[in-house]
Amino acid sequence: MKIGSLKINHPLCLAPMQDVTDQAFRLICKKLGADIVYTEFTSSEAIIRNVPRAIRKIKITDAERPIGIQIVGNNIPALTEAVRISDKFKPDIIDINCGCWTKRHALRGEGAGLLKDIPLLERIIKALVKATKTPITVKTRLGWDKNDIVILDLAQMVEQSGAKALTVHCRTRTQKYKGKADWSWLTKIKKKISIPLIGNGDVVSVEDVQAMFSTGCDGVMIGRAAVSNPWIFQQARHFMKTAENMPPPGLPEKIKLCIEHLKLSVKYRGETEGVIIFRKFYSGYLRGFSGVAKLRGELMLFKQTAPIIKKLEELI
Ligand SMILES: Cc1cc2nc3c(=O)[nH]c(=O)nc-3n(C[C@H](O)[C@H](O)[C@H](O)COP(=O)(O)O)c2cc1C
Structure with missing residues (x-):
């Protein structure tokens, strides 16, 4: 898989998670085999206002590389400025959050709220791609709800707008974390785009990692399962190489x-x-x-x- 100058075969990614994937946890997951890690999302508005908590969130260290800084927002000038500030930390990726379901973000038209205004999302991606040499990527969901699944057209738009990878949490916004992530979409999305596709949602075991790769996606992103078992990255890599389970840590x-x-x-x-x-x-x-x-x-x-x-x- 290639994102800008980053080349990794079948990467296992640590999902961005608010109040979880801070520097400490990212370093732990890195040590245990995560190939790419992400900061928790940070509001573009907070970054440009120089809010100390926001700046701390986007502060990254070389030991965490390759790493993506994830930002959330829907105002193009604010996002552009936030990207410019994030660039000072030289991230390998800048990811746009288009998946956050919370009322605070989604109902204000950012995070998953951008699924309701795809022309705006398109303008955002194009503006950010123009504003930086750092690869811009997008993390999103299937659509707002089951009657409004937009991911196939959205994936094509994301690629055509210049984003370098797409991550899909295979649920809709209204599902939040309910029900089961529907990985069958990954195969359909993969047929529509040539940029890397990272699958996400409900990967809890090494077998799940392999099953998600077999949908055709290029990378697998793991969130909650890494919180209860950060060893999952090395366990999955071992399983994919040997078809055998590593003994669990004592x-x-x-x-x-x-x-x-x-x-x-x-x-x-x-x-x-x-x-x-x-x-x-x-x-x-x-x-x-x-x-x-x-x-x-x-x-x-x-x-x-x-x-x-x-x-x-x-x-x-
Ligand atoms: C506590 C928590 C915080 C999260 N924060 C973020 C975030 O900052 N940015 C984001 O894109 N997704 C966030 N997510 C969603 C995850 O990145 C991921 O898409 C979701 O948990 C599904 O993957 P999983 O089943 O492997 O956990 C968060 C999820 C959880 C549980």
């Missing part, structure tokens, strides 16, 4: 990674925020071990790293 390995991830979270966010934002990861790292619910409850009460690490190390 408790010591899980705890070691959990501690490493926690320390990174604190490194990039400071002690209190780093510890609090990390809480969503305990259930994934500790899943399957006895007494987890009680331990998780205890860990949730701490606001400092030291007692958490002590508790975790006691487990090994």
